[in-house]
Amino acid sequence: MKRLLVFLFLIIIFLFLIFINNYFCNKDTAKTNNFLNNDQDINNLYTISNNGKIYKNGRNLLIKDDNTVGEIELNEELKNVSPIDIFLSEDANYLYLAIRSYRNENKSNLDKGKVVVYDINTNQSFDLFKKLSYTLNGFLHWATYKDNKMLILREDINENKSLIYIDLLNNSYSIINLPYKYVTSVDFIGDNFSCNCYDELLKKNILTVINSNGNILKRVNVKNLGTTYIFKASDNGNNILFSTGNTPQGLILYNFELDKEYTIIPPESKKDELEFLIYSAWKNNDTIYIYEMLSKDVKNERKYNLREENINLYIQDE
Incomplete structure (x- = not known):
């Protein structure tokens, strides 16, 4: 009993x-x-990728798109990943987080860069480079994503730059040597790649388009191109969106066909008391997102603003 x-x-x-x-x-x-x-809770918005909104709540990332609501918990290594280094897959099943690493005096950051992939449905993660059996043997300076492919800007121990082109569906990669030693940002542009390169002879940054063999297809002298926090090409390859200037950074649109620049946000603008441009990306070929932090209001509280801009309005004004 x-x-x-x-x-x-x-x-x-x-x-x-x-x-x-x-x-x-x-x-x-x-x-x-x-x-x-609650889409009005704009203060917790962190970034937008493939039209999916990603919020940060403490150490958690909350993902929302048309069909999926998910949440992942970031470990200590990932808690400070930048908004521009987080990418949502087209099917909203995977989140890619790039951890950058830069050269320091004792080279202790060597091989510290990585890409962590989260399965949103299972909340399991893995190291992408390990899955590909790839050793970085250098530093990770930039990452971008498009259509199940990633592009990594790598610097080796001798300060030479190259691109790691990763096909995520086929679990394969290739290395593309770059024609310039100083490259700060890269992106996909059609079947090719756009690069923000520093030309030592001209003493300025040059917008360069290369193919998968690293051959130069086009070089453009863009007036306001410098060190960029945002560097995004439209899907059709007609335009490049990039940030410029000091804080608060401006936002510039360059159109390849017209060979012209258009100012979306003037550099160091005080319009609407802009304090910091957090993020900007393409919604489609005609529309961009702008997510910005405004100056503190009368209650000494931060204000955030998310807006959409039709680029044709700027091009037509010229």
Whole structure:
């Protein structure tokens, strides 16, 4: 009889623990869903990738697109990943986070750069380079993503730059040697690659388009091109969007066909009391997102603003 009572008691405890676990899980899920359904909570927006909004809540990233709501918890290594280094796959099943690394005096950052891939459905992660059996043997300066492909800007121990072109569907990669020693940012542009390169002879940055063999297809002298925080080509390859200037950075659009620059946000602009340009990207070939932090209001609180701009309005004004 005692054994039966003990057995029943253990069953009751077990069922109680299941109830408690489900209660808090459902409560957290409801809290997350309510948070993600509140698009007015702009202060927690972190970045936008493939039209999916990614929010940061403490150490968690909350992902929302048309069909998916997900949440992942970042470890210590990933908690400070920049908004421009987070990429959502087209099917919203995977999140790619690039960890940059730069040369220092004792080269202790060698091979510290990596790309971590999160499966949003299972909350499991893995090191992309390890999966590809690739050793960086250098520093990771820039990363970008498009259509299940990644492009990594790598610097080797001798300060030479190259691109790692990764096909994520086929789990393969190739190395593209660059024609310039000083390259600060890269992106996909059609079937080719756009690079922000520093020309030592001209003493200025040059917008360069190369193919998969590293051959130069086009060089453009863009007046306002310098060190960029944002460097994004439109899907059709007609335009490049890039940041410029000091804080607050301006936002410039360059059109290849017209060979002209158009100012979206003037450098060091005080319009609307802009304090910092957090992020900008393409929604489609005609529209861009701009996510910005404005100066503190009368209550000494930060204000954030997310807006969309039709680039044709700027081009038509010229």
